[in-house]
Amino acid sequence: MIIKIENLNYIYNPGTPFEKKALNNINLDIARGDFIGLIGHTGSGKSTLVQHLNGLIRPTSGKIIIDGIDITSNEVNLREIRQKVGLVFQYPEYQLFEETVYKDVAFGPKNLGLEEDEIKSRVKKAIELVGLDYDSIKDRSPFELSGGQKRRVAIAGILAMKPEVLVLDEPTAGLDPRGRDEVLGRIQSLYEEEGITIILVSHSMEDIAKLVNKIIVMYEGEIAMEGKTREIFKQAEKLEQMGLGIPQITMFMRQYKKKGNEVRDDIITVEEA
Ligand code: ADP
Numbered sequence: 001m002i003i004k005i006e007n008l009n010y011i012y013n014p015g016t017p018f019e020k021k022a023l024n025n026i027n028l029d030i031a032r033g034d035f036i037g038l039i040g041h042t043g044s045g046k047s048t049l050v051q052h053l054n055g056l057i058r059p060t061s062g063k064i065i066i067d068g069i070d071i072t073s074n075e076v077n078l079r080e081i082r083q084k085v086g087l088v089f090q091y092p093e094y095q096l097f098e099e100t101v102y103k104d105v106a107f108g109p110k111n112l113g114l115e116e117d118e119i120k121s122r123v124k125k126a127i128e129l130v131g132l133d134y135d136s137i138k139d140r141s142p143f144e145l146s147g148g149q150k151r152r153v154a155i156a157g158i159l160a161m162k163p164e165v166l167v168l169d170e171p172t173a174g175l176d177p178r179g180r181d182e183v184l185g186r187i188q189s190l191y192e193e194e195g196i197t198i199i200l201v202s203h204s205m206e207d208i209a210k211l212v213n214k215i216i217v218m219y220e221g222e223i224a225m226e227g228k229t230r231e232i233f234k235q236a237e238k239l240e241q242m243g244l245g246i247p248q249i250t251m252f253m254r255q256y257k258k259k260g261n262e263v264r265d266d267i268i269t270v271e272e273a
Contacts, residue, residue, distance in 0.1 A: 023045050084165065088168045089169055152182065225242075
């Protein structure tokens with residue numbers, strides 16, 4: 001298991017009038033090479049959970065073990081963990097700040113103290129992995145790019161750290177259809193070509209249906225359902241009770257197939273839903 005979570009609890013603002021239990025006894029195993037969709041209505045705890053995975057939030061109680069390392073222990077090297085688990089926040093382009101794409105993507109590897117040659121090769125590879133042309137984009141300002149391109153540059157900055165696990169929190173939020181396709185397409189090829197473990201947080205059932213092979217459903221701070229994509233989508237009634245509508249998926253699948261797209265074998269089809 002690349003990620004193991006045991007009895008994880010998290011309370012915001014404990015002992016104050018704003019106290020809020022956001023995670024309640026989470027137990028989870030994620031295997032290397034999994035492509036997980038983490039879904040659940042707003043406020044169900046998805047962001048709180050993923051921020052635990054690279055030590056951004058420390059648990060109120062419980063254990064998180066990443067690649068055999070207990071990251072909840074006091075001796076842990078958080079820098080090492082953040083390199084292993086790359087977290088792409090919502091609207092990551094807001095964190096672009098350098099004057100060129102190259103410098104932005106190089107920021108993380110530079111902080112790792114790597115040699116210039118190694119930095120350059122990582123930056124080039126990361127930019128190519130997100131489907132951008134290195135030579136024509138490296139000297140441009142990130143601020144003059146399209147929404148989809150900006151977001152891909154931000155993702156490249158995380159990939160340049162060579163993470164073993166990539167966590168993407170709502171990676172297509174706010175993008176136009178073209179930008180969405182660009183970003184999702186690159187995430188899919190990253191998974192297929194690089195074999196990286198991916199956790200995709202999304203409230204878009206469409207994105208989830210297109211991509212992932214396992215789903216975790218959160219509800220009120222707990223893991224309510226867990227299983228293969230098609231198994232989860234079959235339980236329409238239960239999903240609806242959690243505010244996750246199957247009609248959306250059915251409609252999407254119809255349109256998706258109408259456009260002549262193939263539906264992956266391990267993904268649910270309309271007829272089965
Ligand atoms: P999701 O990502 O599924 O929308 P969150 O993890 O953001 O859910 O939120 C889980 C719960 O924790 C919600 O009730 C939310 O209001 C609460 N919460 C999130 N962030 C904070 C915070 N910084 N302070 C207090 N409560 C928070």
